[in-house]
Amino acid sequence: MQSGDILIPFLYAGYRRVMRQQTEIELVRFNTRALLDQVRRKHFRHITESVDVCYLQTESLACICQIAPGVREIWLHSVLNHPGTPKEVMRYILTHEMLHVEVRPRLLTESEWRAKRANKQIGDKEMEGLLLKESFHPPEFFEREAELSPAAVSGPVWSWIGRAFAAFLIIDHEREGLLVKPKAHRQLASWPRPTMAEAREFNQRWGAGAMRGCG
Ligand SMILES: [Zn+2]
Numbered sequence: 001m002q003s004g005d006i007l008i009p010f011l012y013a014g015y016r017r018v019m020r021q022q023t024e025i026e027l028v029r030f031n032t033r034a035l036l037d038q039v040r041r042k043h044f045r046h047i048t049e050s051v052d053v054c055y056l057q058t059e060s061l062a063c064i065c066q067i068a069p070g071v072r073e074i075w076l077h078s079v080l081n082h083p084g085t086p087k088e089v090m091r092y093i094l095t096h097e098m099l100h101v102e103v104r105p106r107l108l109t110e111s112e113w114r115a116k117r118a119n120k121q122i123g124d125k126e127m128e129g130l131l132l133k134e135s136f137h138p139p140e141f142f143e144r145e146a147e148l149s150p151a152a153v154s155g156p157v158w159s160w161i162g163r164a165f166a167a168f169l170i171i172d173h174e175r176e177g178l179l180v181k182p183k184a185h186r187q188l189a190s191w192p193r194p195t196m197a198e199a200r201e202f203n204q205r206w207g208a209g210a211m212r213g214c215g
Helices: 003-022 032-043 087-102 110-118 124-130 139-148 150-154 156-168 184-189 196-206
Strands: 050-056 062-068 071-077 169-172 177-180
Touching (some): 062 087, 071 087, 087 139, 139 150, 150 156, 156 169, 156 184, 156 196
């Protein structure tokens, strides 16, 4: 037996202990694990890895982490753990995170980065440094996402995220993610959230907003 065979389960057990202390009781109006199961059964039957989901005070709005070989966790920020979070928004987020298991990061060509620049997904300054880095969201990621979540990608889900959290989010171009400002969960706990009907109306008038395509 190699030392790694002992070390990994040992570290994983410690990690689980810490995570159990940090994860939160669900406040959303649906069962998040059941929703993840639905998403997996519908779109990701070919993925055999274990994937769990939890809410905690993390840095990103949502992310998927590999915590051991064949074991992943979707971490959802505390700001999403709220009765006002629509199931439609969560279904989109879980689909997006699962898609990261299917579509692997890769180096982009300069013209692919330039296309991202043209779509305002990155700024001029960032582009030079990014040429040598793998992108978590290569073009095929968004093509597949548009197939899996057509209404969400073009419609009100991003409007809802923008309306609910815009003042508390930072677009991290380098890591291609949405970061939540520190202490936002406390300020957002009593902050009114839009309904999906309001987000739909806003989306019709103004479009999905600048954050679409991040995360
Ligand atoms: Zn992503």
